[in-house]
Amino acid sequence: MRPWKTRVNADRFQLQLSGKILFEACSLGRGRFCSRSMQDWFDVAKKIDSLVLEAAASAGLENSFSSEIRPADPRFGDLQANGALPYAKRNKNNPRQIAQSLVEKLEANPNLTEHADISIAGPGFINFKFKPSFQLAWLSAFRDRESFKSAAKALHAGEKVVVDYGSPNTAKQMHVGHIRSIVIGEAICRLLEFCGAEVVRDNHIGDWGTPYGKLFYAYKRHLDAKALERDPLEELERLYKLGSKLADDAAVLEECRQELVDLQAGKPESMALWETVNKLSIQGLETIYKELDVHYDCYLGESFYRDKVEQVYQELKDNGLSEESKGAVVVFHPEHPRFKEQPFIIRKSDGASNYATTDLATMLYRNEHFKATSIVIVTDDRQKDHFEQLDLTTKKWFEKTRRQMPKFSHVMFGKINGEDGKVIKSRSGDPIRLRQLIDEAVERAAKIVREKNATLPEDEIKHIAEVIGVNAIKYADLSQNRTSDYIFTWEKLLSFEGNTAPYLLYAAARIQSIFRKLDTDQLADLESKATPFETPEEIALANKIIAFVGVLQSTIEQLRPHLLCTYLFELAGAYSSFYSANKVIVSESDVQARRLLLCQRTLVALQSGLGLLGIPTLQRM
RNA sequence: GGGGCAAUAGCUCAGCUGGAUAGAGCAUCGGAUUUCUAAUCCGAGGGUCGGGGGUUCAAGUCCCUCUUGCCCUACCA
Numbered sequence: 001m002r003p004w005k006t007r008v009n010a011d012r013f014q015l016q017l018s019g020k021i022l023f024e025a026c027s028l029g030r031g032r033f034c035s036r037s038m039q040d041w042f043d044v045a046k047k048i049d050s051l052v053l054e055a056a057a058s059a060g061l062e063n064s065f066s067s068e069i070r071p072a073d074p075r076f077g078d079l080q081a082n083g084a085l086p087y088a089k090r091n092k093n094n095p096r097q098i099a100q101s102l103v104e105k106l107e108a109n110p111n112l113t114e115h116a117d118i119s120i121a122g123p124g125f126i127n128f129k130f131k132p133s134f135q136l137a138w139l140s141a142f143r144d145r146e147s148f149k150s151a152a153k154a155l156h157a158g159e160k161v162v163v164d165y166g167s168p169n170t171a172k173q174m175h176v177g178h179i180r181s182i183v184i185g186e187a188i189c190r191l192l193e194f195c196g197a198e199v200v201r202d203n204h205i206g207d208w209g210t211p212y213g214k215l216f217y218a219y220k221r222h223l224d225a226k227a228l229e230r231d232p233l234e235e236l237e238r239l240y241k242l243g244s245k246l247a248d249d250a251a252v253l254e255e256c257r258q259e260l261v262d263l264q265a266g267k268p269e270s271m272a273l274w275e276t277v278n279k280l281s282i283q284g285l286e287t288i289y290k291e292l293d294v295h296y297d298c299y300l301g302e303s304f305y306r307d308k309v310e311q312v313y314q315e316l317k318d319n320g321l322s323e324e325s326k327g328a329v330v331v332f333h334p335e336h337p338r339f340k341e342q343p344f345i346i347r348k349s350d351g352a353s354n355y356a357t358t359d360l361a362t363m364l365y366r367n368e369h370f371k372a373t374s375i376v377i378v379t380d381d382r383q384k385d386h387f388e389q390l391d392l393t394t395k396k397w398f399e400k401t402r403r404q405m406p407k408f409s410h411v412m413f414g415k416i417n418g419e420d421g422k423v424i425k426s427r428s429g430d431p432i433r434l435r436q437l438i439d440e441a442v443e444r445a446a447k448i449v450r451e452k453n454a455t456l457p458e459d460e461i462k463h464i465a466e467v468i469g470v471n472a473i474k475y476a477d478l479s480q481n482r483t484s485d486y487i488f489t490w491e492k493l494l495s496f497e498g499n500t501a502p503y504l505l506y507a508a509a510r511i512q513s514i515f516r517k518l519d520t521d522q523l524a525d526l527e528s529k530a531t532p533f534e535t536p537e538e539i540a541l542a543n544k545i546i547a548f549v550g551v552l553q554s555t556i557e558q559l560r561p562h563l564l565c566t567y568l569f570e571l572a573g574a575y576s577s578f579y580s581a582n583k584v585i586v587s588e589s590d591v592q593a594r595r596l597l598l599c600q601r602t603l604v605a606l607q608s609g610l611g612l613l614g615i616p617t618l619q620r621m
Numbered sequence: 622g623g624g625g626c627a628a629u630a631g632c633u634c635a636g637c638u639g640g641a642u643a644g645a646g647c648a649u650c651g652g653a654u655u656u657c658u659a660a661u662c663c664g665a666g667g668g669u670c671g672g673g674g675g676u677u678c679a680a681g682u683c684c685c686u687c688u689u690g691c692c693c694u695a696c697c698a
Contacts (some may be wrong), residue, residue, distance in 0.1 A: 017671060019680090037629060068640090070637075070640080071637075072641095073641065073642095075641095076641075080640090080641090081638060082639095085639095085640075085678075085679080086639085086640095088678090089677085089678070091648075095678080099663095122641055123640090123641085123642090123678065123679080125640075125641070167698095170663050171671075206698065209698085210646085210697090280698095287665090302631080302698090314671050319676055319686080325694065325695080325697080327695095327696085328695065328696050330695075330696090337623095337624085338623080338625095338694080340623095340694080341623090342623095342624090342693095342694060342696095343695055343696090344695095345695055345696050347696085348695090348696045349695090349696060350696080351654090352696090353681080354696070354697080354698080355697075355698050356696095358698095379698095380627090381626075381692075381693095382693065383693090383698080384625070384626090384692090385624090385625085385693060385694075386691075386693095386698085397687085414627090414691095414692095415691080415692090417691095420692085421691090442670085449660095451660095452658090452660055453658085453660090480634075481634080481635075483627095484625095484627075484634085485627080485692095486631065486633085486634080487632095489633085491647090492633070492646095495646090495647075496660050497646075497647075497660075498633095498647065499634085499635095499645075499646060500646090502660065503660075503661095505660090506658080506661080507661095510657085510658050510660070510661085511658095513658055514658095515655075517657065550637090551637090552668035554637060558637090562635085563637075566635065566636095566645090569645085569646090570645090573645090576661060576662065577661095577662065577663085578655085578661040579661080579662085580653090580659090580661065580663085581662080581663090583656070583657070584657060619656085620658085621660080
């Protein structure tokens with residue numbers, strides 16, 4: 001049930017093993033190290049973890065000892081190891097003494113003491129504070145996005161993940177309710193790719209079913225061809241609503257039913273119309289995806305699976321998993337407290353398939369056709385039961401039929417509410433359209449950009465406003481813990497203060513503005529010109545950059561993009577504090593070099609992090 | 622009825638799976654600009670972590686219970 005966790009534990013184990021042999025820190029004077037030994041320190045928490053375990057072994061502690069590395073309170077250090085406390089408790093020892101024995105071993109290891117100061121505090125916390133020379137060495141070794149990526153790619157290398165996200169219905173405008181799946185799903189794809197996985201982006205659109213009867217009825221009689229060309233989804237939605245309204249009349253309803261029957265029977269004329277609607281719908285969806293910088297590999301919607309459900313019925317029946325109940329075909333799970341009585345309905349009593357059937361067929365297709373090692377589905381949390389049942393059923397089905405079961409993750413998210421705490425709606429009572437939301441955000445952004453930076457040419461203002469508007473929306477969603485509901489307000493969405501996209505974009509733009517003031521040889525060879533960090537702001541910023549790695553891991557482990565957002569906000573804050581307290585362009589060349597190095601690495605971390613969230617940066621704003 | 626999720630500063634939210642004096646942002650108040658983008662920075666006030674029990678060196682975090690809200694609970698997706 002927790003595929004992402006197992007992976008990381010396995011990884012940690014490997015590091016423990018390698019920690020014992022990989023120790024030839026070759027100091028090159030002034031605290032610099034060759035990059036080979038620094039590779040080992042990419043994830044400082046893991047490295048410290050392996051060193052503490054090593055110390056525990058040589059101090060004679062049992063192998064039940066776990067080091068429990070955490071970020072420390074900055075007053076005490078950068079990282080802390082808390083493992084002495086629970087260990088002492090289990091073995092009825094004095095925790096302070098256990099910590100003391102560990103510290104003695106750690107102090108005897110020059111490869112650690114060169115990099116960090118070790119101290120012991122309170123009931124037995126062990127604190128590590130990195131030396132400025134180590135910070136400089138780390139920042140010299142991990143200099144760009146590529147070096148981050150190559151170090152991170154081991155996390156999910158060799159995996160093939162199908163990510164199912166977005167999933168709107170065709171013939172309808174997308175509204176605010178769709179934004180979370182799109183934005184969170186896309187971020188997850190990028191994170192997985194960054195960590196070495198091969199990703200298939202699949203849009204499981206709702207392109208089949210009962211609404212088509214009403215839509216076709218209205219389409220044939222009330223189509224506005226010009227409107228369709230201008231905005232296909234708007235016109236199709238209008239027609240569907242019209243059809244629904246007209247179907248209040250019994251005679252019309254009968255004609256709608258006939259339309260549906262014709263479609264399901266595959267009548268050529270109906271199929272042709274269905275294909276037209278489908279094509280126009282995807283075209284309409286793609287204009288918004290493009291603005292959001294989301295690009296799918298495939299659109300395998302419900303219709304794609306309609307000829308694949310027979311196999312599902314057959315195999316579940318043949319393997320004794322399904323049974324008939326109240327006229328429907330269902331799957332119960334006797335071992336489960338709830339699903340022993342709550343059925344997973346795979347075939348309705350009228351013989352038709354439903355969501356469960358196509359999802360089962362989808363699991364099979366992703367397994368057999370894509371050879372997926374993992375499947376991630378991004379939907380709202382109301383579907384939790386459904387996907388738990390899908391997971392349980394598929395596990396049993398694949399086991400009986402000797403298929404490999406991929407890791408399955410239902411990445412769910414909460415609702416977006418209005419300021420009154422209720423589901424957000426426009427004045428007319430309909431959900432707010434995504435189109436309208438984006439346009440308004442861009443419009444408001446343009447107004448602010450004009451106020452703040454009147455000297456920019458109009459076309460650049462337009463470009464900047466688009467980036468800020470669209471990404472303010474994305475970031476507002478990503479920065480929220482996905483499993484909670486959250487309250488949507490225009491003020492918050494478009495705020496240019498606090499934990500928002502504009503704040504981060506501004507930090508990145510300021511850095512680039514500094515670089516524009518210098519020529520290339522002033523920016524070259526910063527690593528060799530720089531001296532170790534001295535001011536509190538330099539040291540704090542350097543630590544924040546180094547912390548990127550750990551945050552990336554927990555973000556991917558939990559598939560929670562807000563962890564990365566919180567980090568980026570703190571990074572931008574550390575940069576702003578540094579920037580206002582430390583002048584970068586100064587006469588001492590070594591000081592200037594180390595501050596420019598910090599600026600450059602901050603930019604790398606910001607751009608990498610934002611890029612993983614699907615957010616580009618701006619040169620100017 | 623059964624189950625799930627939530628409740629943390631005036632507001633919006635974090636809190637890394639039990640660790641040191643519970644943190645941000647907004648709002649309020651007070652400072653900083655002859656200075657590399659002030660869309661910024663520094664500081665102050667503001668808390669019975671919904672209530673009550675329990676587990677232990679240590680609980681916002683775990684177990685029980687109560688209150689309130691949202692959601693799911695047989696043929697929607």
